[in-house]
């Protein structure tokens with residue numbers, strides 16, 4: 505059994521928990537999912553999920569509760585993290601917004617609420633490195649990844665990176681928890697090859 509932690513300040517916590525359990529089962533594993541609302545839980549987790557929501561709120565919460573350094577230690581130890589939408593913004597090296605204190609664990613710079621500005625949300629099939637068939641991605645006021653430093657691009661939409669990986673950290677500008685397809689959680693958590 506693996507212990508999975510989901511940052512639970514806002515966002516689709518139960519959907520992510522379900523997706524993690526399903527992805528674990530698909531890999532002959534079992535996941536014990538814990539909600540992270542205070543320090544002390546992250547060090548017990550094998551894998552971490554930072555969901556969407558508002559990156560200002562989430563980053564403030566992670567610093568105030570002193571969870572941010574625990575996440576950095578988790579990544580340092582080579583353990584997987586999946587960060588989606590606002591989670592990606594929080595883990596980035598630069599959110600181009602003073603209200604977001606980024607964790608600088610994923611070397612990308614992002615622009616908040618910039619993807620698909622004309623429509624607040626949209627859906628698209630994506631070719632993702634490591635997945636055999638397209639992944640149906642749901643974008644909701646998604647961040648635009650405008651610079652990919654050390655990170656590797658796993659998927660693009662309209663010529664723009666929308667899924668990236670750096671070491672044990674995978675970030676998506678879309679919401680992989682909103683469909684019944686759990687392959688992205690599987691890829692980030694159970695097919696991850698640690699350095």
Ligand code: GLN
Nearest residue numbers: 556557558559589590616
């Ligand atoms: N717009 C949010 C932000 O910039 C992210 C949106 C989301 O997580 N769906 O923080």
